[in-house]
Amino acid sequence: MTAFVEVSHLGRSFDVSKPWLNRVIERLPRRNLVAVSDVSFQIEEGAVYALVGESGSGKSTIGRMLAGLMTPSEGQVRVAGADLHADPSARKAAGIQMIFQDPYASLNPRWRVRRIICEPVVVAGGETAGLAERLLEQVGLSAEDAEKFPHEFSGGQRQRICIARALAANPRLIICDEPTSALDVSVQAQVLNLMSDLRDELGLTYMFISHDLTVVRHMADRIGVLYLGRLMEEATPAQLFARPRHPYTQMLLAAAPLMDGRTREIDLPKGEVPDPISPPPGCAFNPRCPFAVDLCRKERPELREFGGSRVACHRAEEIAAQSAA
Amino acid sequence: MTPPPVLSVRNLVVAIPSRAGISRPVNGISYDIAPGEILGVVGESGAGKSMAGNAIIGLLDRPAHIASGEVWLNGNRIDNLPPDDLRRIRGRQIGMVFQDPLTSLNPLLQIGDQLTETIREHLPMSAAQARDRAVAALEEVGIPAAAERLNSYPHEFSGGMRQRVVIALALCAEPSLVIADEPTTALDVSVQAQIIALLRRLCRDRGTAVMLVTHDMGVIAEAADRVAVMYAGRLAELGPVRSVIHAPRHPYADGLMGAMPSLSIGQRRLRQIPGAMPRPSRIPPGCAFNPRCPRAADKCRVDPPPTLADDPQGRAACWFPMEHPA
Numbered sequence: 001m002t003a004f005v006e007v008s009h010l011g012r013s014f015d016v017s018k019p020w021l022n023r024v025i026e027r028l029p030r031r032n033l034v035a036v037s038d039v040s041f042q043i044e045e046g047a048v049y050a051l052v053g054e055s056g057s058g059k060s061t062i063g064r065m066l067a068g069l070m071t072p073s074e075g076q077v078r079v080a081g082a083d084l085h086a087d088p089s090a091r092k093a094a095g096i097q098m099i100f101q102d103p104y105a106s107l108n109p110r111w112r113v114r115r116i117i118c119e120p121v122v123v124a125g126g127e128t129a130g131l132a133e134r135l136l137e138q139v140g141l142s143a144e145d146a147e148k149f150p151h152e153f154s155g156g157q158r159q160r161i162c163i164a165r166a167l168a169a170n171p172r173l174i175i176c177d178e179p180t181s182a183l184d185v186s187v188q189a190q191v192l193n194l195m196s197d198l199r200d201e202l203g204l205t206y207m208f209i210s211h212d213l214t215v216v217r218h219m220a221d222r223i224g225v226l227y228l229g230r231l232m233e234e235a236t237p238a239q240l241f242a243r244p245r246h247p248y249t250q251m252l253l254a255a256a257p258l259m260d261g262r263t264r265e266i267d268l269p270k271g272e273v274p275d276p277i278s279p280p281p282g283c284a285f286n287p288r289c290p291f292a293v294d295l296c297r298k299e300r301p302e303l304r305e306f307g308g309s310r311v312a313c314h315r316a317e318e319i320a321a322q323s324a325a
Numbered sequence: 326m327t328p329p330p331v332l333s334v335r336n337l338v339v340a341i342p343s344r345a346g347i348s349r350p351v352n353g354i355s356y357d358i359a360p361g362e363i364l365g366v367v368g369e370s371g372a373g374k375s376m377a378g379n380a381i382i383g384l385l386d387r388p389a390h391i392a393s394g395e396v397w398l399n400g401n402r403i404d405n406l407p408p409d410d411l412r413r414i415r416g417r418q419i420g421m422v423f424q425d426p427l428t429s430l431n432p433l434l435q436i437g438d439q440l441t442e443t444i445r446e447h448l449p450m451s452a453a454q455a456r457d458r459a460v461a462a463l464e465e466v467g468i469p470a471a472a473e474r475l476n477s478y479p480h481e482f483s484g485g486m487r488q489r490v491v492i493a494l495a496l497c498a499e500p501s502l503v504i505a506d507e508p509t510t511a512l513d514v515s516v517q518a519q520i521i522a523l524l525r526r527l528c529r530d531r532g533t534a535v536m537l538v539t540h541d542m543g544v545i546a547e548a549a550d551r552v553a554v555m556y557a558g559r560l561a562e563l564g565p566v567r568s569v570i571h572a573p574r575h576p577y578a579d580g581l582m583g584a585m586p587s588l589s590i591g592q593r594r595l596r597q598i599p600g601a602m603p604r605p606s607r608i609p610p611g612c613a614f615n616p617r618c619p620r621a622a623d624k625c626r627v628d629p630p631p632t633l634a635d636d637p638q639g640r641a642a643c644w645f646p647m648e649h650p651a
Contacts, residue, residue: 054513154601155370184369184540184602189584189595196594211514214543214587218595255518257543257587268522269515272483 003042004080004205005049005066005173011074012036012061016277033277035061036229038075040303043205043222045172050208050216052252053226054273059209062226063175066207067098079173092124094173097166101178103158107150113161114146120169135164140194156187163194167202175207180215192219213256217241225249228276228284235309245311245320248285283314291315329400330357331501331534332381337394337404339373339380339558341605348605350376352558353394355633358502358534363525365549365566366538369581371602373558374538378504380404381536382419383411399501417447420495420533424507426487429494430479436463436490437475440497447498462493466523485516489523496527503528506538521548542585546570554578557603557613563633564640572649574641577614612644620645 017023017030036058043049051059064070066077068084068091076083082090097120100106107116114132121128133143139160150158159179166174176195180188192215198204210216216223217237225233225240225248233246244250251269271288274280283301286292295314303312307320339351350373358364368374379385381396383403396404398418403411415421423429431439440459444450450458456475463471466489479487488508495503505524509517525548528535537549545552545566552569554562554577562575573579583596600617603609609616615625622645630642640646 054515156601185542185581186369186584186598187601189586189597192586193594193597212586213514214585218586251515255515257518257541257547268519272485272516273513 002078002081004045004047005043005207006078007042007062007066007075008040008078009075010036010039010062010065010072010077012058012065012070013073031277034229034279035276036065036072039226039229039231040075041224041231041234043173043207045205046199046203047221048199048206048208048219050210050220050223051226052210052213052216052223054211054252056228056273056276057226058229059211059226060177061229063098063177063207063209066173067096067175069098095169095171096173096175097169097171098175098177099159099162099166099179101181103155103162103182104150106162107158109150111149112146113148113150116150116161117146117165117168120165124169131168132164135167136161138167138198139164140190154187155183156190159183159191160194163191163198167198171204173205173207175209177209178211179208181210181212188215195219213252225252228273228279230284231303231310231312232285233309233311233313234303239308243307243309243320245306245309245316246285246313247289247291247319251288283312291319328360330359330397331399332358332536333395333397334377334381335395335397337377337380337396338392339376339385339389340392341389343388343606345606347392349392349608350389350558350605351380352608354553354555354558354560355394356553356560356563358536360501360534361528361532362551363528363535363537363549365545365552366536366555367540367542367545367552367581368555369540369602371557371604372555373605374540374555375506377555378506378536378538382415382421382504383408384415413447416443416500417498418500418502420498420500420503422488422491422495422503422505422508424510426484426491426511427479429491430487432479435476435478436482440475440494443494444497458497459493462497463490465496465527466490466493467519468493484512485519488512488516488520492520492523492527496531496533499531500533502534502536504536504538507540508537509544510539510541517544518547524548542570542581543587554581557608558605559613559630560633560642561614562641564638568640574636574638574646574649575614575643576618576620576645576647578641579647580617620647 012035014033016033018028053059065072071085079094084090117132117135118128132146136143136145141160180191208219220237223237223240224231227248233249244253255269280287282297282299286296301312301314303310306316335355336353337351338349338353340347340349366374380391391404395402437459441455444455444458460471468474468489509520549566552566553560556577562569562578569578573582580598598617611626611628612630615621624644633639633642636646
């Protein structure tokens with residue numbers, strides 16, 4: 001039994017060199033930005049898999065590669081058994097749709113809502129009669145809204161339109177890239193509830209990308225923590241929040257505001273995310289890690305099973321023993 | 326005896342006249358901030374929280390203006406001062422930190438020049454003294470090798486470091502009040518935690534009062550002593566952070582807390598508030614929250630809500646505040 005989505009050794013680098021002439025005159029080398037490096041994970045059908053990370057961690061790049069909007073430099077993505085990037089028909093068969101962060105930028109302001117929602121079906125040559133009305137009601141808007149333009153809606157309503165458009169193509173997998181980051185808390189709750197309901201009704205699989213740990217904890221069945229394009233840890237929310245194994249995850253959880261209304265004197269995170277063009281050798285987190293030893297500066301740790309999680313840390317056992325003591 | 330407040334806002338109303346009529350994005354808010362206190366002002370977009378901050382520092386864009394109410398700073402009334410006097414107060418007595426550190430710094434000037442310029446504008450100092458002061462200010466906000474970084478341009482700093490420079494700039498003339506408008510919204514969580522800790526430390530060490538405006542309840546919970554929840558230009562609730570988060574009295578504050586994923590751990594669904602906040606031009610009569618409120622009665626649709634002082638606990642502007650067992 002293979003998983004619905006299988007990502008293996010996925011990598012993507014971008015050439016950010018100066019133009020050829022500058023390189024020759026100024027004797028500069030080519031520069032590569034490694035946005036994603038050797039990332040492997042699986043998503044079961046009907047599950048919500050979340051990727052969290054700070055800016056520059058490569059979470060959106062992975063989402064784009066899964067949606068087929070970008071080709072990987074290394075590795076492969078298999079959806080429902082077919083290689084997404086080798087086989088052009090696989091993408092269509094897999095039924096992948098995407099919801100973006102900014103509901104203001106992802107809807108064409110000159111199109112009526114009906115045309116926006118039906119577009120994926122029109123492209124595929126399908127029947128669209130009554131489709132927009134049905135989908136609008138399904139996402140909690142009214143059928144009359146099909147005749148309106150995007151500017152007539154609030155941010156939360158626009159994100160509902162984006163969801164309706166994603167549903168039009170009968171997808172099996174929806175990639176949600178920060179779907180609620182631009183929304184207010186009370187509206188965010190509406191959209192997250194809608195997404196949960198739709199998942200139950202339609203048996204959708206979500207890949208959920210967010211920087212917000214609290215949203216991810218609420219939504220996900222499994223969480224992958226990214227740092228500088230590498231998967232540092234992967235676990236269920238219960239496991240991740242109760243027993244974070246990787247020092248980076250521990251730092252992230254300590255830094256995230258807890259709503260307990262108490263002021264904590266925590267160990268503040270040290271430093272900031274380094275430049276992805278020249279990441280530190282060995283483990284990418286070693287310059288900020290309180291547990292780093294020489295091995296961490298030389299050898300990149302593999303992602304391995306440990307205590308119910310998957311973690312990429314040389315010293316996971318020692319750290320776990322220390323925190324237990 | 327409690328010390329006199331640094332900032333005192335009384336019944337502040339900001340009005341924007343237009344052809345369709347006068348809208349009031351800030352409609353009668355009152356609060357005090359004591360020395361060394363951090364007051365969080367939280368609300369969703371359109372609640373008027375930034376507009377209130379801008380009104381206090383006299384930075385409203387025309388045609389918005391203060392229609393009524395008073396703003397007192399250290400015992401002096403400042404809302405009716407001429408623009409030149411207000412300009413001297415900004416920077417000297419009120420420091421400002423905005424959301425995007427890149428737009429609050431001049432990209433063409435080295436940060437040392439920006440700091441010394443500000444210091445010399447407000448304090449009688451020679452260039453050399455101002456330079457020493459600038460180094461001290463950068464060291465205080467935790468910028469390593471401060472003396473060398475004086476000659477750096479804003480783009481040479483990372484996002485978190487840039488926000489530290491902005492905070493140094495806001496604090497270099499030792500103001501008694503800092504207005505921070507979404508100071509951590511553009512930053513990652515790990516950097517956000519550093520900036521919040523920095524604000525708290527500066528506030529404690531110097532007795533600076535801080536008005537922290539943000540939409541992020543998590544930031545408020547970490548940083549603020551008291552929180553003011555704004556809805557449609559009015560204060561819905563004002564009280565100590567812990568009480569407002571765990572025992573909100575106003576139904577809007579209660580709905581807001583229920584919608585937070587971090588407070589609903591283990592629940593399948595988040596509690597949601599139906600509908601959306603009304604625009605300032607279309608605020609319903611009575612209590613602005615009544616169309617969305619689960620407790621609304623006829624009284625709420627007709628009479629404006631009571632003031633905070635009418636509430637036995639002095640916290641919520643609501644006819645039917647929620648009771649929580651102690």
